[in-house]
Amino acid sequence: MNNNNIIEAKSLTKIYKLYDKQVDRLKETLSFTKKKYHKEFKALNEVSFQVKNGECLGIIGKNGSGKSTLLKMLTGVLTPTSGSMKVTGKISALLELGAGFNPDFTGIENIYLNGTIMGYSKEEMDRKLSDILEFADIGEFIHQPVKSYSSGMFVRLAFAVAINVEPDILIIDEALSVGDLRFQQKCYRKIDELKQTKTVLFVTHDLAAINKYCDRVLWINEGVLLEDGDPKMISKKYQAFMIGAGFKKVNFNDQVDETTDGSIPSIGDEIDPLAEELDVMGDDSALITGASLFDTMTNEKISVVEGNQELKLLIKIDVRKEIKDPIVGFTIKDRLGNIIGQTNSFVLGSEMATIHPNRNYVFGFDFRFPNLNQGQYTISPAIASGTQEDHCQHSWVHDALVLQVLPIGYEELSGVVHLSDVVFSSFN
Secondary structure, X not given: OOOOEEEEEEEEEEEEEEEOOHHHHHHHHHOOOOOOOEEEEEEEEEEEEEEEOOOEEEEEOOOOOOHHHHHHHHOOOOOOOEEEEEEOOOEEEEOOOOOOOOOOOEHHHHHHHHHHHXXXXXXXXXXXXXXXXXXXXXXXXXXXXXXXXXXXXXXXXHHHHHHHOOOOEEXXXXXXXXXXXXXXXXXXXXXXXXOOOOEEEEEOOOHHHHHHHOOEEEEEEOOEEEEEEOHHHHHHHHHHHHOOOEEEEEOHHXXXXXXXXXXXXXXHHHOOEOOOOEEEEEOOOEEEEEEEEEEOOOOOEOOEEOOOOEEEEEEEEEEOOOEOOEEEEEEEEEOOOOEEEEEEOOOOOOOOOOEXXXXXXXXXXXXXXXXXXXXXXXXXXXXXXXXXOOEEEEEEEOOOEEEEEOOOOOOOOOOOEOOOOOOOOOOO
């Protein structure tokens, strides 16, 4: 095992036997001909990866893809059908709610039970108890049986125990999704702290959390490891996969102008082509070929903006197939990929007629740029068809425009949005 790796998994496979009827299990056991009465289901199929000491690894995938099966094998709850696995260090895990807790025991009793399982003496758990109770913050319920707890109270206690038994590896399986907002943020602050010294693995459908906290991400689908690598790139592919759209690299320098009737508005010539290789998802019924941002007052093309500046975003689209009920929109994201804001023609009440193939169209948005703090932000334009709730994605260009925001007067402050119109008072 590589000294830098705390986890090494090679060709992990987990196969379950599925029987149509319970009696078939008995028939198979007693069969002299070794006849099979079951079907095999591969919950995990030849999965290999390594995790370095101190790494934060995210695991994503649709429900039923094998994520929880993998975590259960890492924690020893399940044994693999084939393959090998080596884990160095002490593991503390939050799997499904209830795992590792006796429902008839009180919260206090379960704390000591989990401590015993982790190899701690009663005296050692006595010293940890105050930290656990402080983090869980469930008051007098700590003396009640945990079967009377709400899911939120339960995860509070489980997370508090998991982080205070000094694990080398912390594993979290979607447990934080049931907590309230304040507790979720408290947990993420703790994860941010732990990842400085510990190895963290967590399963979540929250791609913003994956991009913010993880060094790497595994994407598992139907038991197969599809991707292992950069969180931002893989989350884009996963997002496209989950909405049934394609994902590919497009070099807009290679696109041919298919306009046949010369009907491009003259303003289209002012729009910059998307010349770099960008990440695009969609079904190719239309292709976004250009986007530019203009100052509304001066009509100057810009890439450096200030808060509250009046802007016009122009999006140039090459239509390949007839599109009924088109929706054009855009998203503003920060450098971590968090969505700052988004809008589209549908939510703005601007219904459009059918747009036709072999033509280029230009669509515009006039808006006031939000009062954001200094830094880099991106604009991602998109075209779809249908409604806000039920639509088909034709072209979504990730991070088509990169903007430098230079707010005035608060360059040293941090955060996503500047708090404007704030009045400070002093009372003696």
